[in-house]
Amino acid sequence: MNVVIAAGGTGGHLYPAVALAEEFRRRDPRTVVILVGTGRSLENVLLAQSDFQVETISVRGVVGRGLGASLGALLLVPAAIWKAIQLLRARDADLVIGTGGYTSPPVVIAAFVLGIRRALLEPNAVPGVANRVLGPIANRVFLSFESTMRYFAPSKTRVVGAPIRRAFVEPFPEPSSGSLKTLLVSGGSQGAHAINTAMVEAITLSPTIRENLTLIHQTGPEDYESVRAAYATAGVQAEVVPFLNDMAEALRGADLVVSRCGASTLAELAACAKPSILIPFPHATHQHQEENAKVVEGAGAAILLKQDELSGRRLAQEIEKLIESPERIRFMAQRSLSLRKTGSAEAMVQECCALVAAG
DSSP: OOEEEESSSOOOOOOOOHHHHHHHHHTTTTOOOEEEEOOOOHHHHHTTTTOOOOEEOOOOTTSSOOOHHHHHHEEEEEEHHHHHHHHHHTOOOOOOEEEESSHHHHHHHHHHHHEEEEEEEEOOOSHHHHHHHHHGGGGEEEOGGGGGGSSSSGEEEEEEEOOGGGGGGGSSOOOOOOOOOEEEEOOOOOHHHHHHHHHHHHHHOHHHHHHHEEEEEEEEETTTTHHHHHHHHTTOEEESSSSOHHHHHHHHHHHEEOOOOOOHHHHHHHHTTOEEEEOOOSSSGGGHHHHHHHHHTTTTEEEOOOGGGHHHHHHHHHHHHHOOOHHHHHHHHHHHHHHHOOOOOHHHHHHHHHHHOOO
């Protein structure tokens, strides 16, 4: 079987695509999987350790870019659809999967034109524009949350969770001791300036944090030098990196995580049973990160801290309270574990194979 997955844009779109590609290959090593991206440097970094085939199309985001930029992006779509048609024909594709984001529409529309089976993945609590537009022409729509079903035709939807890479699945997480020793800070694959700034201020203000925690801080490329210098000036020993090549290992070693709350991140936190302080990206489409975080907070696994309420002092206070409350850390870890869904990729791939076999 030949599978094409539209996966470009951000880690939130690419990581689930890689998880699905891994599972297709694990299920049947003869399966050929092609990932379609945009050729951005971020994609090259994220795929540096994989050997999956990658094709590129010229396309840009439309939502939230201003009138001129949005019109310019729309003008790229016809050529992108034509290139996608050529790609699907050349690869003799049997199935196309869109993971959301701006690479999905040209590839999924091309599959519709050619009569190729089409599936969508919507891992967020509130679907993005691309998946809302493509929903009517999809054969299957895979969701993470029951509440998202209202946006799509019920006959097409399957609630399976967010696919995660196999590195996060095994080994099964050990129960938390409640001791908070290692803090992982991550603003996603591109970093988050607001989180970086608040964390530097928090550790500067709080002797409790400095004396009790080992810090791993993934900054993104833009803030790396400034954050590293700020910690050095404050005399803080921290592992500061622009990008974490092995997020699974970093998560397993952490006792608490401060992060954004894209669907993939939350699925990985649950897979590793980690308590978290979640700071949603305030400009996410339809506030989907905040809606994601509300689900996890409601389960008792996280503290939701909105960015307009974020400061170094507030972040320090939340972390200090957790340092002093091992029983709460244990409880949050247990609740995080209750959200663990590690069979999502398997469920999606099995359903997709059945979809293709049904013709």
